[in-house]
Amino acid sequence: xxxxxxxxxxxxxxxxxxxxxxxxxxxxxxxxxxxxxxxxxxxxxxxxxxxxxxxxxxxxxxxxxxxxxxxxxxxxxxxxxxxxxxxxxxxxxxxxxxxxxxxxxxxxxxxxxxxxxxxxxxxxxxxxxxxxxxxxxxxxxxxxxxxxxxxxxxxxxxxxxxxxxxxxxxxxxxxxxxxxxxxxxxxxxxxxxxxxxxxxxxxxxxxxxxxxxxxxxxxxxxxxxxxxxxxxxxxxxxxxxxxxxxxxxxxxxxxxxxxxxxxxxxxxxxxx
Ligand SMILES: [Zn+2]
Numbered sequence: 001x002x003x004x005x006x007x008x009x010x011x012x013x014x015x016x017x018x019x020x021x022x023x024x025x026x027x028x029x030x031x032x033x034x035x036x037x038x039x040x041x042x043x044x045x046x047x048x049x050x051x052x053x054x055x056x057x058x059x060x061x062x063x064x065x066x067x068x069x070x071x072x073x074x075x076x077x078x079x080x081x082x083x084x085x086x087x088x089x090x091x092x093x094x095x096x097x098x099x100x101x102x103x104x105x106x107x108x109x110x111x112x113x114x115x116x117x118x119x120x121x122x123x124x125x126x127x128x129x130x131x132x133x134x135x136x137x138x139x140x141x142x143x144x145x146x147x148x149x150x151x152x153x154x155x156x157x158x159x160x161x162x163x164x165x166x167x168x169x170x171x172x173x174x175x176x177x178x179x180x181x182x183x184x185x186x187x188x189x190x191x192x193x194x195x196x197x198x199x200x201x202x203x204x205x206x207x208x209x210x211x212x213x214x215x216x217x218x219x220x221x222x223x224x225x226x227x228x229x230x231x232x233x234x235x236x237x238x239x240x241x242x243x244x245x246x247x248x249x250x251x252x253x254x255x256x257x258x259x260x261x262x263x264x265x266x267x268x269x270x271x272x
Pocket of ligand 1: 007009041106218
């Protein structure tokens, strides 16, 4: 069995504080646990270069390495001070690195931040631009959402993304999940399902087709239940997997294989 962490901020200080050796050590530990791919979403212009460098320096050994894959985008938490010029730079960066990246993201709408910063219009502008950018380059997109299902689904219906993408850290109902799946999206399954209070999401994930699920940690964020207050790690993808196995009827091997296949298909990773 092989695993992919489809959402990990490997460029954050929690992982890079001790320099390149700490990143290398972590990637070695991941490889030993059969975590053979980590996808890093970008969050703002300030981290694009680091994300690209991490992917460039960690191409992985197909037999026993952990490969790092990069995305480029602007996260809705980090819009303060950004303007149209930042979107223009993103478009340029994506064009310049078209063959190096596998998706746009993470991009999306955050209802809690929108209330705090009164910036829903700016969030909509940035998200719509990135949706169009994904479509223009025929790339998938990693979508951040928080209390914004209706707005997100409306926009995804307007700007149809032919390659789909991932609804990162999915939490919501079965009906909401089905709307995303109908739009060509997979659901990112992470630490949320380890929390007993996440009843609605857990119920949905039990019923959804396996073909719509991928695994993620969002490390160093979103610690699993029992580890609150600690930095999360891509190594915990195995705990998310075990929790998913508990919730599903299929065998462990079938779940692992199908979820890897979902990643390969979504990001077209089998293409040479
Ligand atoms: Zn994230």
